[in-house]
Amino acid sequence: MPRTYYIFTSGRLRRKGNTLYLERRPGSEPVEASAKATDEGPLPPKRSDDERADHQSPAENEAVADGLATETGPEMDLVNEDLPNSGSECVDKGSATDTLSAKGGIEAATGDDVDGGQVGEHPSARTSAAQESEPRLSLKGQSQAIPIEDIADLFLFGELDLNTKLLNFLAQKGIPFHVFNYYGFYSGSYYPRETNVSGYLLVRQVEHYIDATKRLIIAREIVRGAYHNLHRNLLYYRNRGRAIQDSIEMMEQESEKIETASSIAALMGVEGRIREIYYGAFTEILRLEEPFKRVKRPPDNMINALISFSNSLLYAAALSQIYRTPLNPTISFLHEPGARRFSLALDIAEIFKPIIVDKMIFKLLNRSMVTEDDLMEEVAFAYLKEKGRKVVVREFEERLQTTVRHRRMKRNVSYRGFIRLECYKLVRHLLGIEPYQALRAWW
Structure with a gap:
């Protein structure tokens, strides 16, 4: 089944037939397969001052990341039929992780199966071995083969050389990839030409944006769903002894304004204040010595x-x-x-921030999986x-899986x-099939 690849190593990414090859730079250790997703390889060689100068600073790139990232229910159904069971369109089978570390190893975890398995089953219960590279493209054993059918999307963190032949191939196969810079900030995405398009849906999507009333209906429901999931996180930690009742009551009081907001700007203001209250509760949830405050441009501490x-x-x-659907992402x-x-x-x-990101951060910090030693501070x-x-x-x-x-x-x-x-x-809302109801976590 198609999987997500997170590539940290540096080198060249090339195409040969229906296979991509990650060719490591000379001097690196050969590619090895790792059976455990928890194994760590050595970090990539440190950049020289000249190399570092070629990269934007976090202050500059946080603004780029926020070009995608401005902070600001009920059960669901499909558009017409069940999710597909195979291929790149597979939704109910999660993509596995393949982390190509600086050591060159693949750290793999197979995808979760919606039709089977246990709820919350650990996704790394099974592993897959790396494919052997063809000698013709191998740099003294330093080449890693990745079959194109195995790729859902790519997350590129290392310094990789690409060519237009590869870009055309990825576009033909409908594989997006996302690029992050030296500091880990989002730089941009390669979004292949859409094949799952609908002119009628595009017209409806634009219509719902232009019409202030229709737009506000969708925006309000998004904020309702986000609030529900934020509120649920706080209730979880309150029930486990954290002194955050005041924050919960303040959020509940502020949430009443969601229904009375008469414009997008007013709604964004309410959402922003709810998040400010929510982030204030981090002090108790994470048992911090000093009050926590969200700072984005640039981040000033580990949290x-x-x-x-x-x-x-x-x-x-x-x-x-979104790329797998007819929606226009802009x-x-x-x-x-x-x-x-x-x-x-x-x-x-x-x-999904409260469900995926925030819960993950609470786990990472409360279990000391990430510490101050993992943070590099600059000015x-x-x-x-x-x-x-x-x-x-x-x-x-692991959370995505x-x-x-x-x-x-009635399935996972x-x-x-x-x-x-x-x-x-x-999509169903835009087409007039049924009103949109944002996800409200019940688990």
Whole structure:
């Protein structure tokens, strides 16, 4: 089944037939297959001052990341039929993680099966071995083969050389990839020409954006879903002894304004205040010595660095799922569409931040899976070292593969599948089939 590949190593990415080859730079260790997703390889060679100068600073790139990332229910159904069972369109089977580390190893976890398995079953119960590379393209054993049928999308963190032949091939196969810079900030996405297009749906999507009333209906429901999931997180930790009752009551009081907001700007203001209250509860949830405050441009401590990096991963994951649907990613409803950004991914991600990103961060910090040793601090900002980013990526992919028993579909659906389903629910609303209801976590 198609899988997501997170590539940290540096080198060249080339095509040969129906196979991609990751050719490591000379001097690196040969490619090896790793059976455990928890194994760590050595970090890539450190850049020289000249190489580092070629990269934008986090202050500059946080603004780029926020080009995709401005902070700001009920059970679901498909558009017309059940999810497909195979191929790149597979939603109910989560994509596995293949992390190509600096050591050259593939760290693989197979995808979760919506039709089977246990709820919340650990996705790394099974592993897959790396494919052997062809000698003709091998750089003294330093080439890693990746069959094109095995790729759903790519997340590129290392310095890789690509050519137009490869880009054309990825576009032909409908494989998007997302690029992150040296500091781990989102740089951009390669979004292949859409094949799953609908002129009628595009007209309806634009119509719902232009009509202020129709747009507000969708935006309000997105905020309702986001609030429900934020509120549920706080209730979870309150029931486990955290002193956050005041924050919960303040959020509940502020949430009443969601229904009375008469414009997108007013609704965004309410959503922003709810999140401000929510982030204030991090002090108790994470048992911090000093009050926590969300700082984005640039992040000033480890928690903010984790939030910024994790949000970027979620935006990219949401964009990959939007690509599999007829939706146009540049036309959004809560966030204002703008030049050079896929703003619909921001709308979808708002609903899933509490479920995927925030819960992951609580786990990483409360279990000391990421510590201050994983943070590299520079003048006025903070960012994660390579080792810390790998830990986050593995945990992020594990959450995307985690399955939940769907109450209406009567089968397990992965978190990645829920993101796709959210897109299809929006399609049904735009087509007038049924009103859109944002996901409200019940588990």
